[in-house]
Amino acid sequence: MKTLKDIEKKNNFKVPEDYFDNMEKEVIKKIKSGELIKKPSPFQVFKPYLYMAASVILLAYGIKTVLNISVNKKSETIISKIEDFSYTFDDMISELSYDELAFYEYLNDEDNNYWASEELINDDEDLIYLEDYLAQYYLEYELE
Amino acid sequence: MSKIKEEEIISLLSKPETFNQGFEILVKTYSKQLYFHIRRMLIIHQDADDVLQETWIKAFTQISKFRFESSIYTWLYRIATNNCLNFLDKKKRQFVFSALNYEDSLVQKLESDKYFDxxxxxxxxxxxxxxxxxxxxxxxxxxxxxxxxxxxxxxxxxxxxxxxxxxxxxxxxxxxxxxxxx
Missing domain, CATH: 1.10.10.10 (Winged helix-like DNA-binding domain superfamily/Winged helix DNA-binding domain)
Structure with a gap:
């Protein structure tokens, strides 16, 4: 078995002829002339500014997204509350405003527990208010 | 390098009027050692030459920060070694998507290198x-x-x-x- 001791230790790497001759003068000359100093590329010069611009854009986008999320959450809550209330009112108009006859039929329909419930229409005063409202609605509709 | 010569170089480097002379002696004294230290790591002559030049630029630009706490010899070897390792990192990144790794490519080049005998x-x-x-x-x-x-x-x-x-x-x-x- 061969070991490292069995192999002659020598430098097999060669250099071009005269490579080390006057290297010190050449290095100094090149450093002084700026030849050895790499000039930064335009990208390297503008890199910090590009990063800064990208950071500002990201920050602005981040803030906008965060604000949108919180605003949306608030408006969703408000809308859901309004929807709870406005469902009956809007549906009343859309479902019952075909004509007056349909409206009265609907109101007189005993199976319609929803409208018959005392919570919504429990006396004549409410009924009159509803009729007035529908009359006003029709008037506006016709004027359009 | 003998202690006397290192002290002589430090003395020349510390005065603006003799700085260039001191730096020339530094380059003359250490170029060969540093070159082969780099060459054994990078294998290719052209790569070793580039890294050696970079080493001298760094030494030239940073020598004012050198506090002479360690020997110049150690300091120069440290610069050359760091430059070598940075160079190898860069090369390896270029070979990330290659079927051949960087070291295998060096073996192939070594077999046909006219500067390897x-x-x-x-x-x-x-x-x-x-x-x-x-x-x-x-x-x-x-x-x-x-x-x-x-x-x-x-x-x-x-x-x-x-x-x-x-x-x-x-x-x-x-x-x-x-x-x-x-």
Missing amino acids: GDDLQLKLQKAVLKLPEKQRLVFNMKYYGEMKYDEISEILGTSVGALKASYHHATTKIEKYINED
Whole structure:
């Protein structure tokens, strides 16, 4: 078995002829002339500014997204509350405003527990208010 | 380098009027040693030449910050070693998507390199060294070819002497195993 001791230790790497001759003068000359100093590329010069611009854009986008999320959450809550209330009112108009006859039929329909419930229409005063409202609605509709 | 010569260089470098003269002596004294230290890591002459030039630029621009707490010799070796490792990192990144890794490409180049004149056994030894992990290769080259003391290597690489000895032992074991294969 061969070991490292069995192999002659020598430098097999060669250099071009005269490579080390006057290297010190050449290095100094090149450093002084700026030849050895790499000039930064335009990208390297503008890199910090590009990063800064990208950071500002990201920050602005981040803030906008965060604000949108919180605003949306608030408006969703408000809308859901309004929807709870406005469902009956809007549906009343859309479902019952075909004509007056349909409206009265609907109101007189005993199976319609929803409208018959005392919570919504429990006396004549409410009924009159509803009729007035529908009359006003029709008037506006016709004027359009 | 003798202590007297290093003190002479430091004295020349410390005065603006003799700085250039001091730097020229520094380049003249250390270029050969540094070149072969770099060349053994990078294999290709042109790459070693580029990294050596970079080493001198860095030395030139940073010598005012050098506090002479360590020897200039150690400081220059540290710059050259860091430049070598940065160069290897860059090269390896270029080979990330290649079927061949960077070290294998170096082996291929070595076989046809006009600036390498070793016989088959020497070539096999170089191939074995190229198979070592980067840091182990560095330690092996500095100890075996550079014939540096562990204390010096320790100061340059910032690694404990114990770790260096272990690293060198692993490296020689792997190399001898590779040489005896086939």
